[in-house]
Amino acid sequence: xxxxxxxxxxxxxxxLGVDGVTLRxxxxxxxxxxxxxxxxxxxxxxxxxxxxxxxxxxxFDGTDAVFxxxxxxxxxxxxxxxxxxxxxxxxxxxxxxxxxxxxxxARAARTRVGELLELVDLAGAGRxxxxxxxxxxxxxxxxxxxxLSDPKVLIVDEPTAGLDPEQRVLFRNLLADLAGxxxxxxxxxxxxxxxxxxxxxxxxxxxxxxx
Numbered sequence: 015x016x017x018x019x020x021x022x023x024x025x026x027x028x029x030l031g032v033d034g035v036t037l038r039x040x041x042x043x044x045x046x047x048x049x050x051x052x053x054x055x056x057x058x059x060x061x062x063x064x065x066x067x068x069x070x071x072x073x074f075d076g077t078d079a080v081f082x083x084x085x086x087x088x089x090x091x092x093x094x095x096x097x098x099x100x101x102x103x104x105x106x107x108x109x110x111x112x113x114x115x116x117x118x119x120a121r122a123a124r125t126r127v128g129e130l131l132e133l134v135d136l137a138g139a140g141r142x143x144x145x146x147x148x149x150x151x152x153x154x155x156x157x158x159x160x161x162l163s164d165p166k167v168l169i170v171d172e173p174t175a176g177l178d179p180e181q182r183v184l185f186r187n188l189l190a191d192l193a194g195x196x197x198x199x200x201x202x203x204x205x206x207x208x209x210x211x212x213x214x215x216x217x218x219x220x221x222x223x224x225x
Contacts (some may be wrong), residue, residue, distance in 0.1 A: 015040055016061065016086075016197050021070035023056045023063055027053065032067070043193035049190035053202035055095055058171045061199060062092040073165070086167065090159030095150070095171040101145030105155050108144060112159050113122040123162075130158040134188065150181035167197045174204065182206070197223055 016039045023032040031053045037044070046054045059065045060072060063083040072079040074086035098109060105129055113123035131137045134154035139147070144155065153173055158167055170189065174182040182204070189198055 015073075016074055016199075017071070017073040018036065018057070019071040019073065021057065021060060021067045021072070022203065023060060023065070024068040031223060032060065039197045039199065041193070041195055041197060043130065043190055043198040043200060044085040046147075047203070047205065048201075052203075054203075055171055058094075058169055058199070058201050061171050062090060062094075062199045063087055064092075064094075078080070085189075088163070089166040090164070091157040091165035092169040093153075093160045093173060095128050095175065099144045099152060100156065102142045102143055104143055105131065105147070105158070106140040109162065110156055110157065113162050116163055116164065126162060126164075127158075131160055133161070134158050150177050150185070153181075153185060154188075156186075159190075161192070165196065167199070169199045170190060171201050172203070174202065 016037075018035060018037045020029065020036045021208055024030055033053070048054050060067050061129065063072070063079055063086055066080055072086075074089070077085045079086040085183075100111075103111070109127045109130065110123055113127060115119070118126065127140075131140045134157055135152060136154055136158070139151065144152065144187065155159070157170070160170070161188070168189075171197055173183050173189070177185065179198060186200075189200060
């Protein structure tokens with residue numbers, strides 16, 4: 015369970031990026047829907063423990079993730095809006111490098127990287143330099159790196175930005191498949207990105223509109 019309770023994020027000049035947002039998330043896909051500048055990325059960075067809220071709580075299975083973030087970070091996969099890669103590395107080399115940074119043993123990392131390349135449909139392009147990848151392929155690499163440690167919580171910020179309509183459909187279907195047994199938090203300003211994959215049928219999923 016990931017909970018954000020009355021979260022506020024203030025900036026200089028008294029500007030509020032996030033103003034009193036409360037979310038209680040279990041397994042499933044939740045979409046944060048709002049225009050650019052609405053505060054979605056600020057909220058995602060708080061949920062991912064990249065930045066601290068000005069006020070409010072972030073709890074992961076009851077543990078305060080603001081002051082004790084390690085438990086959430088061990089179970090977290092994060093794809094920020096601006097995801098950078100090393101263009102001269104192949105997808106396989108890049109993912110293997112990140113697996114080493116995460117402390118995944120080399121043998122387990124080789125197996126995991128192969129599984130993830132298959133999952134995001136990049137197995138045939140795994141040895142191609144990332145500098146030759148399309149935007150859609152790079153976003154899939156981003157999802158693969160977020161899943162390296164098989165996280166319980168997956169946070170993706172504007173993952174379909176710059177993709178064509180067909181690529182957006184493929185990407186959001188992948189996210190929907192991943193949401194079966196984990197929390198997936200997706201932010202977007204595109205209604206179609208979430209209307210077909212986020213459901214109002216249970217408290218664990220649905221749309222959250224940010225003003």
